[in-house]
Structure formats: C-alpha cells, structure tokens
Amino acid sequence: MKSGKWTFSHIFPVAATMSILFLILLLLPTTTFSDLTSDRAALLALRSAVGGRSFLWNISEPNVCSWAGVLCNSNRSTVIELHLPGVGLSGTVPANTVSNLTNLQTLSLRYNSLSGPLPSDLSRLSDLRNLYLQHNGFSGPIPEFLFSLTNLVRLNLADNNFSGPISTSFNNFTRLGTLYLEKNNLSGQIPDLNLPGLAQFNVSYNQLTGPIPKGIAVKYPKSSFEGNPLCGQPLNDLCDNGVGGNDNGKKKKKKGLSGGAIAGIVIGCVVGLLVLLLILFLLCRKRGQKGNGSKVEGGVKESVIEIPGEKPVESVEKDGLGGGYSAIGAKLKEKEKVEGNVGGAGGKSLIFFGKVGKRGFDLEDLLKASAEVLGKGTFGTAYKAGLETGITVAVKRLRDVSVSETEFREKLEGIGSMDHTNLVPLIAYYYSRDEKLLVYDYLPMGSLSALLHGNKGAGRTPLNWETRTNIALGAAHGITYLHSQGSSVSHGNIKASNVLLTTTYEARVSDFGLAQLVSPNSGPNRVAGYRAPEVTDPRKISQKADVYSFGVLLLELLTGKAPTHALMNEEGVDLPRWVQSVVREEWTAEVFDLELLRYQNVEEDMVQLLQLAVDCAAQYPDKRPSMAEVTSRIEELCRSNLQNPTGDIINDAEEN
Template sequence: MGGAAALLLALAAVAAALGCAAAEPPQQERSALQEFLAGTPHERALGWNASVPTCDWTGVRCDAANATVLELHLPGVGLIGRVAPGTLGGLQRLQVLSLRDNRLLGDIPSDLFGLTQLRKLYLQGNLLTGAIPAEVGRLASLEHLALSRNNLTGAIPFALNNLTKLRSLSLDGNSLSGSLPSLSIPRLQVFNVSYNDLNGSIPSSLARFPPESFAGNAQLCGEPLIDKPCQPPPPGVVVPSSKKKRKLSGAAVVAIAVGVGAAALLALVLLALCAVHRHRHAASGEEEVKATPPTRGLTPSTASGEMMGGDFTSSSKEISAAAAAAGGAAERSRLVFVGKQGPGQHHYSFDLEDLLRASAEVLGKGSLGTSYKAVLEEGTTVVVKRLRDVAAARREFAACVEAAAAAAAEHQNLVPLRGYYYSKDEKLLVVDYLPGGSLSARLHGSRGTGRTPMDWEARMRAALCATRGVAHLHTAHSLAHGNVKSSNLLLRPDPNAAALSDYCLHQLFPPAPARPGWSSGGYRAPELVDARRPTFRSDVYSLGVLFLEILTGKSPAHHASLDGADGAVDLPRWVQSVVREEWTAEVFDAELVRMGGSAEEEMVALLQVAMACVSTAPDTRPDAPEVVRMIEEIVGGHGRTTTEESEGTRGASEEERSRGPTP
C-alpha cells in the first residue's frame, strides 16, 4: 500500500513538472515578440523558432511558471533602424528591457511608456534622435534609465521627477540642451549628463553628484564645478551696456599707443637675451653631461619601485641632466605640448629651458623608466617621465603620444598627458602631478602603528575609477591600456578618486616576451606573449587582478604560495584555491575585516566580478563597459554581483563578450 502511495506521488510530481514545462506566456506576448523581431531589421539570427518555447528564446526571460515575459535582453545583437511600432507595448508585465549598443534609429519608442511595471530600461549606445518625451514620467516603477551615447536633443523633462524610485539616470553623450531641471529624487545614486549642450546653473538638488557628472557642458556652472562658479558681478561693478558706448579721449589713445610700443620693444629685448642664454646654456649643458653621466645617482631612497606618487624624498638635479643629454640637438628638438586643455584644466606654457632650471626629486623607477617630480620656477609642479629603451621613431612616437593625450583629455579617470620631448638620446613625457600617491603605496605601504588603513568605500571608488578609465580607452578610442596595475592608479582627494597613468605606450618599446604560463608582475594575462600587443581582454584580466589586490591587500608581484610548494603562485590562482576550499573569508584583507562595517556582501560581489575578469579563457571575460556596470550595480545595489545588463549580455550574445581585437 505504501509502495502504491509512493508511486502515485512520483507520478503526480512528473505530471506537475510536465505541466510547468508546457506552460507558455499568453499569445499576446508571443505575438508581440515575433512582430518586434520581424519589424525591426537585425544582423544576427536569434533563433526565435516557433518550435522552441518562448521562454527559451535568446534574451527572453519569464517568471518561474513560464507564464509571462518579465525581461528582454538584446544588447549588441545588430538591431538596425526603427523599432517596429505597436510591438513591445504588448509585453505588459515587462520589468527589464535592454536594447543597448545596437543601431536603433528614430525617437524613443512610444510603446515603452505604457509598460508601467518596467524597472530597468537600457537604450544607451544607439542612434536615437528627438527629445526625451515627458511621457517617460509615466514609468513610475523605473529604477534605472540609461539613454547615454545617442543623438537625443531638446531639454531634459521635468517629468523625470515623477520617477520616485529611480536610482540611476544616464543621459551623457547626447546633444541635450537648455537648463537642468531641479530633480529631487531621493533614491537617485548615479547621475550623468556629461558631454551635452546644457547651460545655466546646476540646481542645488543635483550639486551632490561629482563634477564628472556634468563635464563637457561648457555653459554649465555652479557646484560641484568649483572652477566654474555662477557668480553675479561684485557689488559696485557696473557691467557696460551695449547701447552705451563710451569713446576714449585723445590722451587715452596716445597713452595706449605708447604703452603698446614700449611693450613690443621690451619683448624684442627679452627675445634677444633668451637666445643668447639658450646658446650659452646648451654649450654648458654639453660639458656638464660629459663630466657627469645623467644615469648615475638616480637611486630612489626606497626600493618600492612606485611610479608617480610614491613616498620618495631624495632630491636631485637629474631631470636637468636628462633633458640636457640631448646636447646640441636642443636646437632641433623641443618640448611639444599635446592634448586638449579644456575649461578647468591648467594651461601650461613652460619650455625646455624651464624644465632644465626646475628643482626635481625622484619619484621612482618603473618598467617604462624613471619618474621625477619637477617644480618649475613659476610654481607649477609636473611629473617628467624619462623613458628608457624606446624603439619608436620620432613620427611613431609623436603619433602614439598624441593619441594617448587625446583620449585622456576626455576622461577624468586618466592622468592628463601634457607634452613630450624627443631627441636621439632622450625621450621625456610630461604629465600632471597628483600628490595623493598610488593605490599600491596606499595598500602596501608601512602597516605599522599610526597608519590609517584604506577603507572599503575608498577601495571601491578606486576600482570603479580604474575600470571607467579602461572602458573609455576601449570604447571611445579603440585603445588598449596595456599597463594596468596598482602603481599606475593614482589617488586624489576629490570624489573622482583616482586616475590611471602609463596608458597606451606599449607600442613605443621593443617586444617583451612573457614567460609561458606566468603573468609578468602579476598582472599580465596568461595568453599575452608580447607586452607590445595587449588586447581589450588582457586589460580586463589586469583589472581583475587589481580588484583581487584591493580585496586581499596582497601584492600580485610578491605573492607566494601558502602551501609550502617551491616557487610562487599568482594571486588569481591563490584566490581560486582558497575559494575552492570554501574559505572565502580568508581571502579578504585583514585590515578590512578589522574595520568591520556592513560591506561583506559588496566584498563578495566584487570578488565574483574579479574572478570573471581573470578567467583563463579570454572569450569568457566580460568587456570593460560591462565591468563598469557590474561595479556600479554593487555600489548602488548593496551587494548584487551583476546587473541584469551583464546577465543579458551573456544570454544574448557570445560574440559581444568575445569582441575586443588587438588595437
């Protein structure tokens, strides 16, 4: 009897399972999907076959009972043209829609504004035009809205205030105009309207967001743009009206003419004196270099090997010798300034002579050469990198530096590259000086009494800034960084937190073969055999190692095996071995654990992102923009490891995940 009852229960379970498997969304939703795909041109076959259950179609996700479509993820699948009208509106219970990184044209589809349960809408990276309609305010459940990198115009609608659940709003990279509406959305954590045509003052309700959220809008002013205050004329200062033009008196005209003439004469005298001084200084420079080779006496006071921002204190005059080593070639070679110097950036006007006279101290020696902190007579401080073993000719060198400088000028997570000097004997780079030091020095510096540990929030900001900088190089300029590591991530006190240095310079140097199976310095991807040919995927691997360094507090370059075996094991493999043994808590930096707090979920989330980045198979690594989204989701979502966006990418496109050719 008992056996019969058990048999009946088993048959009931099988019947229930078959019933669930046979469940299908309503015909309305199935038809809406089919009409959308049929009416929207696309380059890639998605396999939406009538013989396959709707909930198994690529990018389609249903509820647990397969009774309704909840999510549609089709990022980067080659959708072209306008979205077929009257199609997506049939998915009334849709919660997540991702059509990012396609080539969709026309207005934002009006069908979407009737999807009242929509929580996440990702349309960035398309060719959408027109204005953002006020109807967007009807999407009361919306938490994430991404419309960046389109061709949208018009004003930002005040109706966005109706989206009281909104947590992220990305409108950057469009042609939006007018003033910013006063958006008072308490839950809003991520806000970006950079690189549009907005004007006027930034509302006080938005002043809490970092300056990069508003960058690239020449007519915007006010907090947090410290260098662009919206100030009225001071009391007592009369602004002249265009209708009342005062004529200068005859005496004033004569005085101005005399002053201009005197200034011109003084300028000619100064030019003549400078020419004589340059000739004498070049000659004395040759004699000094012959007597004292500049490559001696450059040993820093500590052996940490940090570049730009380390704790070195030894002063020297070697920067003068470095530039003067060109000798008589100084007449032929000169200091060349590169990159855009936009609003808020320091405009440099010094020359090679000023560098020769600058007081300098060694910051450190790295893989590219030696870095110096140079303080010019005018008070400006820069970093001069004296490159060694450069194999590039002058034209190739200039093109490489110009491309890197142009990329950095557009993004605050890349240290600005300001100029270069090229001669037969010396190659110098001039970059901005960031006094905060490097992430490596902050993580691995002296851990003695009195040291303030780097807290979790600061580490997460550093990770996000590094990833944003790499993503910008990849997506906006098709450039690989090629040298991502903690000593090249420089810290600063502002909300932007950190910026990457030593980017895109790999092609200047001769080939550097890697030892098979070993990551040089702990950051190099295992498939990379020539450091001169990094890929987007190898950059992502290096980012993953950087995340592990942030989490563990261990230096990838010096991490040794803990199991007593001979030799060293790289940081990713050590972390994998610890996690495999289910000792995940042992991975995290003891300093983080001692500080306590409620960051454990976020630490585990970043650990999972890091492990995806350091996958030994390059094609399975996420791309840099996807990693940015993952980390932003951790910061905004309190521990979720990936956004629906990243999951949608995995479900919709294997090809997209493997893209990223060698630049």
C-alpha cells in the same frame, strides 16, 4: 429527512465548493498559458518589425522562457526581462510589440540602430525598473509618457538623437538611481532635480546652456556636464550674476575698453615678451657655457630634468585608458644630486643589463633628455625620454619603494635577467636615496588598454578577432616564461595597460616583478578589477593569482569592457561575475564586444576563448588552469584561425 440520509440542501455546499476548486485549478494554467501566448506573440511581432541578425531564438520552442535574452519570473508564467543588445536591430519600435509585455521589469535594446520616436504605448509598462536604450538613433523630445513609469530605477538614453529640453517631470522618478542623457541634442537649461537616490547622472555633450543648479552641481563630477555651454560649479566657467557663462562677461568687459587702452595693453605685452625672451636666451647661453666648461671632480653636481608639456596627469586608468602610453604631456623639474663620476664606474651611475649592454648613453644624458608623460601607473610615472643622440627610451620613476638598497639591487638583477620575446626587457636602472629609475625599450604603439578603450572615433581601426587572439597568445607566452623561472616567480600586476604592442601588434608584457619592491598601499587603483579574490597582500602574488588576472584580461579582450569601467554600474558587479551571470542565463551574444560581432565564422572560437577566460577567473585557485595549459589552449585557437581565417565584416544589408 430520515436519519442517515442526505438531502440536496446538505449536498449543495460540498458540491459548490468542489465546483469552485475545480474551476480555479482549471483556470490557473489557462491564465499562465494565456500570458505566455501573448508574450510570445509580442516578441515575434518585434522580431519581424525591427530586422537585424538572428535573435538566436528557437521559435519552434513554444516556451519563450528558453529563448536567448528572455527572462521569465520564477514560475515561468510571464516575461519580466528582455535583453537584445548589439544584435543589429534597425528601424522603429512599433506599437503593440514591447508594450504587450505588460509585466516587463527590464528592457535592454542598447547598441543597435533603432530610430524614430519611442512608441507612446510603452506607458503601459508600469512595472518597468530598468530601461537601457543607449547607442541607438532614437529622436524627438523625451516623451512625456515616459514620466508615468514611476518605478524606474535606471534610465539610460545616452548616445541617441533626443532633442528639446530636460523636463522637470524627471522629478517624478522618485526611485531613480541612474540617469544617463549624454551625447544627445538636448537644449535649454538643466532643471533643479530633487532626486535624493540619484547616484549616477550625466548630461555631457548636449546643447544645454545657463547655470548648473546648485543642488546637482555639488553631487556630480565635472565629466557629468562637460561638452555644453554651461557655467558654474563644477565647471571652470563662472556664471555672470548667476546667469550665463564667461562669454557674456567677457563681451561686456571688451565693450568697456577704449581703443587707447587696448593699444597700451598690446604694446605692453609685446615689450614684456621681448624682455622675457632676452632673459631666457641669456640663461640658456650661461647654462650651456657651464655644461661645456666644467668637470665633476668628486664634488656634487646638479642635473635638471626638463619635461615640457602640460600639468601632471591624474590616474589615466580611471577613464578606461589604463596607463595609456599615449603621450599627454607634463612638466617636471627634478634636481638629482649625482655623487662621483656621472656615468662612470661609481655606485651612482646607470646599471645596464646582460646582452643589451650600454646603449650609447649614460645617466647625464638621461637627465638632460626631453620627455613626455606616458601615464601614471601602479608603481610610478612613466616617461618617453628622447635623448640627444636620437635614442628614445621609456623611463619609469618608481614611488613608495619599501625595500632596502641591497634588496632592491638583488630584485632588479633578477628582473634584468629575464629574457623572452614577449617581455619588455629592462635595459638599465638607477638607484639613489631619492630617485629610483628603470629604463626600458620604448614601444610607440602603446598599450592594449589604450587600443581597446581609447579613441572610439571614425578614424580608429578596431582590433579584429585574429589580432586579439594573437595578442592574448603573446601575453600568455610571456607570463608562462616568467612562471617557468621558479614556483615563487610571478608577475604580480597583470592588466591591459601592462601589455604593450609592437608596430605589428605583437604583445610585450611589462612591469613584471615590481610588485615586490613597493609598499602594499602604493597607488589608489592598484590592480583594481584584476586582483584575485584570495590576494590580501599585493606583494605576495601567487602564480594562480596571475592566472586569475590573465583571465580578466581575456574577458576584457572579448567584451571590450574595462574591469573598472562605469558601464559595469548597470549590473553592479565586477567583470568576471557579470560575464558568468550572462552566460548562465544563456545571453551569450550580449557578452561579446560589438566590434567582434561584425566578423563571421568566429562564433565558436569566441565561445571557446570565453570558456577559457571563465576557467582562469574561477573563484578558487585550485580550480584555475596553469599558464602553460592556458597558452596551449590559446595556441589551438590560433591554429584554428589559420585554418579558418576571419570572415569579412558583415555589411549593412546582411545585418538588416
């Protein structure tokens, strides 16, 4: 080779390197295109196989990453999440559809009508972390191939028709944090699961038998196991020698009793019952004579509140009933010492308000009333009190009152002066050192919370779109009126259990103004899920904090989810942030309550109210609208309802 010239041997390494680089650059987009093409084909195959309403997919758009409910990885090269909840899917999931989304990490097909066994080729989804199949009709045993998906973190198979035993192979899921198997037809015994990271577990309402393994009995509440013929902790049924429930033990004991022993027991019970009835009769007669023949003459008289029923309730808000106003019963005996002339002009009588005047009863009538517990709320226990005169009122016994008597009476005067159609009026109050009672009108329909989250059975009538918007408007009017009374006036405790309903589903806001009366630490669940992020002292709630709470209430109406409900555990965030994340990813259909999706011609109005709710629940107070503006925007929606009434419920043929 002459100096200054290149030979083939010199050129080859450079040419080879350039060729390789060219090939890599050429192949990379081809691979990406190939992955998305395969994913697109799988999604379209699923769409055509399972029917249902429109997926809101623009199939003329080649890039599936822009389709609703489809989430791709950061470089938009493959599908990693598929969310299709509550879109009316039916039939079976065929092979070679979902399983062809080989990089899938999250699959949500919950709240549909899918049935049959799970396709075995789902085992190919080795990267799957979250699998949500609840509220469908999947059947057959829980398939063994599922246990090869060892990366699963959350698995929800609740409310299906799965049968057979719970396999010990669940121990393969070493990363599992959530396992929901409730409301299926599973049978046999619960295996001893060794899953240290399992924080959420539920097998209630199956056909499981035998003892609950000690390893899981101590970790999960009673609600995780109820509805099964199980024994052991945390259930009340003790096991017989570690095996079986109380039934077996009872049968053995019955076999050991002779006929004479049984007869003796029966006779003894009858005699004892007769003696007890006689004693009660004499006591009641003696008490009646005392009540009719005595007067209080400046001394001290004891009045006894008798409230028949069951044991006092725990916080009703934990299970989505939100204070409920559904009579669940309680038994309470309180001795209230009344000084002076009961019901007279003395300082220890009921103080009535404004135009409501006296309702034909006094404190003594109230203390003798039979009552039922309506629920334990933020500020105390509420009772339905039936007076002997036939009047029914609601009575709230306040707890942890932190203000002086003078301040208490001043605050109550202000509350009692509030007069608006959409507020529950305060009829009267009673103050003593040991008792603080508030008397309101009783509304038999109960609270919005109970109606939204209570009985989900076949006999329940769902709230339609028009009813929900009217409730929202009524509550908004009531809160707007409160805010109009002065810049420092706020509600302080807006939540679904404080929106009561008349028999015509008109909203009445209750508990306004009480936040300033009680200790800031009163109640473990105080305004949980509704409190604005800037609030540090619950006694000092601004009007913009009220707007935030009302925004959460609107989201509750739209989604059907309680802000504190366990359903949020799937996403791990509170209700406003969950809604915002779903809307941000354009999965808006996933937000709305399934009961609302059954109605036609309201989608645009639903989105408008959703936007208003998100505006109200803005992180910063200055970004939130005023309640007057909120009311005006809801009024526009209600006018739209009148012009375009809610369509008929979509029937099964239209859904499928």
